[in-house]
Amino acid sequence: MSSAIKQARRSNGGARPQAKLRRHEWLAVLRAAARSRRGMIGLGIAGFVVGVAVIGPFVAPYPATEFVTSAFAPPSKDAWLGGDILGRDVLSRTLEGGWLLLIISAAATALGVAFGALAGITAAYYKGWRDGLIMRVVDIILAFPAIVFALLLVSVAGPKLWLVVVAVAATHAPQVARVMRAAALDICEKDFVKASEIIRMPPRKIIRRDILPNLVTPLMVETGLRMTWSIVIIAGLSFIGFGLQPPAPNWGLMLNENRIGLVSNPWSVVVPALLIALLTVGLNTFTDAVARVSIGVERPVGEEPFLEERLIGRTLDSADV
Amino acid sequence: MSDVRVSIDDLRVVLAKSDVDVVDEISLTVSAGEVVGLVGESGSGKTTVALALLGHARRGLAVADGTVDLEGSDVLQMSAAELQHLRGRRVAYVPQDPSSALNPSLKVGYQLREALKAHENDGLEVPDIAERMEQVLGEVHLAASKEILDSYPHQLSGGQQQRIALAMAFSCRPELIVLDEPTTGLDVATQRHVLDTVRGLCSSYGVAAVYVTHDLAVIAEIADRVAVMYAGRIIELGSTVAVFESPAHPYTDGLLKAIPSPEISHCLVGMEGTPPSPGRRPPGCAFEPRCPHAIAACAEAPPKMVPVNGADHAARCIRAREIIRTSMGVDELARSAECQERASGEPMMVVEGLDGFYADKQILFDVGFSVPETSCVAVVGESGSGKTTLARCLTGMHGHWTGEVSFAGRSIKQLARDRDLEVLRAMQYIFQNPYTSLNPRKTVGQLVEQPLAHFFKLSARERTDRVVATLEAAALSGDFLDRYPDQLSGGERQRVAIARALVVEPKLLVCDEVTSALDVSVQAAVVELLRRLQRERGLSLLFITHNLALVRSIAQEVIVLHEGRVVERGPTDTVLSHPVDDYTIRLLEDVPKLTALTASPVAPSPALLP
Numbered sequence: 012m013s014s015a016i017k018q019a020r021r022s023n024g025g026a027r028p029q030a031k032l033r034r035h036e037w038l039a040v041l042r043a044a045a046r047s048r049r050g051m052i053g054l055g056i057a058g059f060v061v062g063v064a065v066i067g068p069f070v071a072p073y074p075a076t077e078f079v080t081s082a083f084a085p086p087s088k089d090a091w092l093g094g095d096i097l098g099r100d101v102l103s104r105t106l107e108g109g110w111l112l113l114i115i116s117a118a119a120t121a122l123g124v125a126f127g128a129l130a131g132i133t134a135a136y137y138k139g140w141r142d143g144l145i146m147r148v149v150d151i152i153l154a155f156p157a158i159v160f161a162l163l164l165v166s167v168a169g170p171k172l173w174l175v176v177v178a179v180a181a182t183h184a185p186q187v188a189r190v191m192r193a194a195a196l197d198i199c200e201k202d203f204v205k206a207s208e209i210i211r212m213p214p215r216k217i218i219r220r221d222i223l224p225n226l227v228t229p230l231m232v233e234t235g236l237r238m239t240w241s242i243v244i245i246a247g248l249s250f251i252g253f254g255l256q257p258p259a260p261n262w263g264l265m266l267n268e269n270r271i272g273l274v275s276n277p278w279s280v281v282v283p284a285l286l287i288a289l290l291t292v293g294l295n296t297f298t299d300a301v302a303r304v305s306i307g308v309e310r311p312v313g314e315e316p317f318l319e320e321r322l323i324g325r326t327l328d329s330a331d332v
Numbered sequence: 333m334s335d336v337r338v339s340i341d342d343l344r345v346v347l348a349k350s351d352v353d354v355v356d357e358i359s360l361t362v363s364a365g366e367v368v369g370l371v372g373e374s375g376s377g378k379t380t381v382a383l384a385l386l387g388h389a390r391r392g393l394a395v396a397d398g399t400v401d402l403e404g405s406d407v408l409q410m411s412a413a414e415l416q417h418l419r420g421r422r423v424a425y426v427p428q429d430p431s432s433a434l435n436p437s438l439k440v441g442y443q444l445r446e447a448l449k450a451h452e453n454d455g456l457e458v459p460d461i462a463e464r465m466e467q468v469l470g471e472v473h474l475a476a477s478k479e480i481l482d483s484y485p486h487q488l489s490g491g492q493q494q495r496i497a498l499a500m501a502f503s504c505r506p507e508l509i510v511l512d513e514p515t516t517g518l519d520v521a522t523q524r525h526v527l528d529t530v531r532g533l534c535s536s537y538g539v540a541a542v543y544v545t546h547d548l549a550v551i552a553e554i555a556d557r558v559a560v561m562y563a564g565r566i567i568e569l570g571s572t573v574a575v576f577e578s579p580a581h582p583y584t585d586g587l588l589k590a591i592p593s594p595e596i597s598h599c600l601v602g603m604e605g606t607p608p609s610p611g612r613r614p615p616g617c618a619f620e621p622r623c624p625h626a627i628a629a630c631a632e633a634p635p636k637m638v639p640v641n642g643a644d645h646a647a648r649c650i651r652a653r654e655i656i657r658t659s660m661g662v663d664e665l666a667r668s669a670e671c672q673e674r675a676s677g678e679p680m681m682v683v684e685g686l687d688g689f690y691a692d693k694q695i696l697f698d699v700g701f702s703v704p705e706t707s708c709v710a711v712v713g714e715s716g717s718g719k720t721t722l723a724r725c726l727t728g729m730h731g732h733w734t735g736e737v738s739f740a741g742r743s744i745k746q747l748a749r750d751r752d753l754e755v756l757r758a759m760q761y762i763f764q765n766p767y768t769s770l771n772p773r774k775t776v777g778q779l780v781e782q783p784l785a786h787f788f789k790l791s792a793r794e795r796t797d798r799v800v801a802t803l804e805a806a807a808l809s810g811d812f813l814d815r816y817p818d819q820l821s822g823g824e825r826q827r828v829a830i831a832r833a834l835v836v837e838p839k840l841l842v843c844d845e846v847t848s849a850l851d852v853s854v855q856a857a858v859v860e861l862l863r864r865l866q867r868e869r870g871l872s873l874l875f876i877t878h879n880l881a882l883v884r885s886i887a888q889e890v891i892v893l894h895e896g897r898v899v900e901r902g903p904t905d906t907v908l909s910h911p912v913d914d915y916t917i918r919l920l921e922d923v924p925k926l927t928a929l930t931a932s933p934v935a936p937s938p939a940l941l942p
Contacts, residue, residue, distance in 0.1 A: 202769035206832075209727055209748040210756050210783055220782070224773035 037227040044301040053296030060290040064109025071103040075260045083272035093276040096268050101279045108260035116241035123180035127187025135195035149185040157182040165253045183237045194229045228305040235298025239291040335364045337540035343398035352611040355380050355564040362540040369555030370544045373851040377564040382510050382544045387415045421451040424501035428513040430493035434485040441481025447500045468499040491522030508540045519714040524922040549924035560584050563607050563618035570645030580640045580647035580656040583619050590856035592881040602857025606821040677705035680872040686735035688725050695721045696896045708873035710887035718896040719876050723844045727761040757787045760833035764845040766825035770817040777813035780832050787836045806831040823854035840872040892916050
């Protein structure tokens, strides 16, 4: 028997390699998304902004709170992006003003998604009064616009860092809960969940082992979307003076401080605004790529058979039974 | 019947992007008034061929080569406008699922009229549309009453919907009709009606028909000639009688051995392996890896069609002429050894006076039976008979029932969550659909280990050993431990589901339509596995099915369920050979049988003639 035949024999039972990748399906999806065109663009843009935020503090020419030049001085050799309202270096403040914003956004996102997912899945799995209770609470929170709700919390308890995180997380949780509940409802009706139920497997185990792993993809997409929202809300809170406090720099705050000097030194507003915009656009694009890869609409560049194999599978499975 | 209506010549359909063939070398002719059966398992390409007859290729596919000659014009060369005139008028199509083919928001009368009106400009002359509608509805045994015409599709039963679709297809008096599994999903009685109607209409109007199905028994009833497809090729072609009595291709032979029959009790023989998918087909014969007769030459080049027993019968196998002598046709099968042993012991499960409800509606009425130790009891019924509800009540998934069920001598509670772990362990349930009953995010090892860890306190090492041993008992090797369900075929998935039930050493397995989602060759292998396990491990089985033919091959006792009541019960042989209840008798008559070949074809009834 020639080796070609052996090869064919081996592969003829269907696609069998890649077992290692599948163990962490979400990693595989992320990897595939990162290699798709859309994902590359998104990751590139977001990566650039994150790079600025992370490396920035180490390469900033001046301390962020040092008065370097005059108020709203136009760009010069000493201060490449000119001065801000108090004559501090815009470039240095921009380079230093990102990391805290990012960390806080990430923390708020993680907290919000975790709570929301827990609430959504619980509601979907138990149904009945738990579902009613959770979803009505969700409805009440959703009745407030996100930024108003966060403002409400912060204005009551004062602008503390942890409170900003909690407030932003609280605006995310209900939205995440809704999405996850819808996704989980579908999974909860699957036979493999029933198979665990009829042997009296404890509900917590069922949720952890049977339901959660099947929700990883929507959870990732949701996390990406929420992250962009977090950034926008936290920057927004800083802009109206409730988020991160001066004199420490951050992009949202910079917009607020410098907007009166928009004409004299536009860079002091445009640069932080642009970075926020790029970050959200980049993250959103990447999230979109993740969502598309997971349903097979997008595929890594140069991997033609990927989609096609799924297509064969789909057409043959659905119509040729 | 030598008047050739349509001839397919060397048809090749490929994946549009990569030029990988989905079907290739398809040549077939259909004469006026003839029904040609196109039979194959899932993925064999039979639907692709059927759609090519309408000049259509599904998304992602493209016709690469070949001709479909319909009375002198090549369907594959037609423009979109020409195809529009062709479809419905000259070539009609009956889809598999009428409920999705009929527009749910239009009355069926309107849709039927539309079919006729759409072709008014194509030279279709119907002087009186109302009269024609009445006529075609009469042909499919529906009254052209206001009641029917004014109803929406969802107000009709599945059988009625399919007959509307048939009436629509025949209304323009097409030259060729393509039927794509029109009876899948219908009850046997309705299937019987539809088959008789198709047969009658084809012969009375001289319509050529291509009947696509995976069910060989249906082919035996309806087709004059049959083309068996495997991996995108026609591997055997001949008159139905010739193919069924002396199959020349080992695959056809295997398929025939895998089909259960309600009349004869024989060991089902499954085929191991799965058909290769497009792009993964071996260089030689596509069936070679699974073929018991394979020789070295088989793997070298794709075989050509070889005529056997005259020009009419041909098979794509280089050893066809040798194999035809060793293969068994239906006749031999009938004489094959009885391989059903009798067993009856103490009752393992006793059900008395079970009434089951959904909301306020009573589904089950006073159901009573018992399952003796180490034997298999089959529950047979059509859809809506309450058989699945019964399974759900017994396994504690559905709690709204009254009555007395005792298991291993102890009375059991309504819901699973109120039952002892011991009861839950000893009675295991196997789901109908292995595509949804296995968590796609778990490996086979994890799936089988999960219940084991739940019921027993064992070390990780002991668990692994038992999981491997159980997988082997379910005819899967330890290699499967790290695979995920989507890497498995349907049959392998169902074996994993069986292993998951088996690993906790149950006494009773409740099998709910476990083979209905599988192809026949795989179904046979799964049924054989269950039989073997029953014998070797002293298991009791409660085998729930709508397939009467399967019952002979597995069950010692049978219970017939009709509208929630037990209408007949007893030993399998007695019930199936000498049924007493009217319903059972009718059910048995309606089951399509391979042996129908020997009977004369259905004569067109005079009422059908124009």
